Amino acid sequence: MSSVTVSHVAKSFGQVQAVRDVSFSVEPGEIFGLLGPNGAGKTTTIRMMMDIFKPDRGEISVLGGRLDEPRKDRIGYMPEERGLYRDLKLEPTLIYLATLKGVPESVARQRLEVWLKRFDLWDHRAKKVEALSKGMQQKAQVIATLLHEPDLIVIDEPFSALDPINTRLIQEVIEEQRAAGKAVIMSTHVMHQVEELCNRIVLIDKGSTVLYGEVREIKRNAAGNAVRVEGYGELGALHGVLDTRPRNGGWQMTLAPGTAPQDVLRQLAATDTFHVQRFEIAEPSLDDIFVAVVQGKETADA
Numbered sequence: 001m002s003s004v005t006v007s008h009v010a011k012s013f014g015q016v017q018a019v020r021d022v023s024f025s026v027e028p029g030e031i032f033g034l035l036g037p038n039g040a041g042k043t044t045t046i047r048m049m050m051d052i053f054k055p056d057r058g059e060i061s062v063l064g065g066r067l068d069e070p071r072k073d074r075i076g077y078m079p080e081e082r083g084l085y086r087d088l089k090l091e092p093t094l095i096y097l098a099t100l101k102g103v104p105e106s107v108a109r110q111r112l113e114v115w116l117k118r119f120d121l122w123d124h125r126a127k128k129v130e131a132l133s134k135g136m137q138q139k140a141q142v143i144a145t146l147l148h149e150p151d152l153i154v155i156d157e158p159f160s161a162l163d164p165i166n167t168r169l170i171q172e173v174i175e176e177q178r179a180a181g182k183a184v185i186m187s188t189h190v191m192h193q194v195e196e197l198c199n200r201i202v203l204i205d206k207g208s209t210v211l212y213g214e215v216r217e218i219k220r221n222a223a224g225n226a227v228r229v230e231g232y233g234e235l236g237a238l239h240g241v242l243d244t245r246p247r248n249g250g251w252q253m254t255l256a257p258g259t260a261p262q263d264v265l266r267q268l269a270a271t272d273t274f275h276v277q278r279f280e281i282a283e284p285s286l287d288d289i290f291v292a293v294v295q296g297k298e299t300a301d302a
Contacts (some may be wrong), residue, residue: 003028003152003183004049009058011044019055020207026183028151031174033194033201033215034187037294041207042187043080046154050077063152074100076150077301080157080187082141085130091116091125094144101148108147111214115143119169134161142170146177153177156187171197191286201286205294209211219284225292226284227253227261238267242295243288250278250290254288256295 004026008247019041026032028192030152036042042128047053049060051067061062063071091112098108116122119139126131132140138161145153158174159167174197188194194201195215203211211218230233230250238244240259252263261281284292 001028002061003063004185005059006045006049009045009048009055009060010054011041011048011053017207019048019204020101022058022202022204022207022209024202024209024212026152026185028183029178029181030199031135031184031186031197033179033198033205034185035189035191035201035290036204037193040204041205043156045204046079046156046185046187050075071236073217074151076089076145076153076155078141078145078153078155078158079162082137082142084137084140086130087126087128089126089222090132090140093129094140094147095142098147101150105150111149112143115147119143124153135163135166138162139166142173142280146173151182153182153184154187155184157189158186159188159190159193167193193288195286203293211289211293215286218289219286222279222284222289222292223256224261225255226263226282226288227255228278228280228282229253229276230266230278231268231274231276233263235274236271237252238264240264243291252282252288253289254284257292 002025006025008024009022010017017108022041034042035048035257044053048055063074065071094112095105095108099105100111113122116125121136121139124136129137129140142158145155158170162170171193174184174186186194186198189220198215200214201211201218202209228247228250235244235251238253240256240263241253241254243254253259255264264280268274268279
């Protein structure tokens with residue numbers, strides 16, 4: 001049974017169509033990436049899943065049915081807008097939030113000691129939340145999300161304000177949750193972390209699902225949509241190239257849908273300002289695919 005099923009949901013706010021047609025499912029024991037540019041409808045979709053907003057149409061099933069109070073207690077939700085009480089002390093705040101999810105205070109206190117020590121927050125437990133650094137507050141928010149041991153974890157930008165060491169720590173924790181059979185939905189703009197962590201993704205653009213499936217399959221299908229070029233001279237504008245960025249002493253180019261690598265090579269060969277020394281088809285990163293899909297869709301819409 002899927003942990004989450006979203007089927008053709010839509011949501012408007014007055015004249016603004018925030019979500020037009022979004023569908024995906026999330027299985028137990030997977031890390032699922034919910035991706036999209038700013039304003040694509042990701043947050044609205046999450047809030048419909050969490051029963052904060054009611055969809056105008058479509059169906060949502062969470063943990064086997066409609067989201068009632070017992071099911072809400074089985075969810076850990078970390079929104080992008082953080083929700084800790086800033087003027088209260090850290091330890092009692094986290095214990096209180098766990099008891100709201102049905103965890104006895106004594107159990108919450110035992111679990112919390114383990115988390116605070118692991119996240120290097122034990123010596124700061126008596127401080128007010130507002131006295132903690134942004135990175136510490138982020139780690140505390142992760143603890144609040146996991147302390148009641150939820151079956152479904154929804155995290156929006158989990159690595160915000162974290163240094164590389166703590167980013168790796170949170171990645172380890174997310175992997176542990178997946179290995180324990182939990183379903184994890186992660187919304188982030190950091191594509192390399194999506195590649196490292198996510199089994200499957202959905203890409204939402206302008207309120208609609210535009211890409212959905214396994215990360216490996218998506219990258220395999222997109223082969224040929226990126227090329228790597230080495231040479232010297234001045235690279236001018238190339239028809240069918242959406243994005244050009246330096247990479248490993250050369251340039252990686254993201255191609256628009258329908259543009260063949262040979263088309264780009266012919267353009268490079270015809271110019272007098274740039275001399276090609278190496279040209280090859282590159283395995284696209286999720287960054288490349290994201291740009292190709294979103295910008296290609298904008299071009300098609302125009």
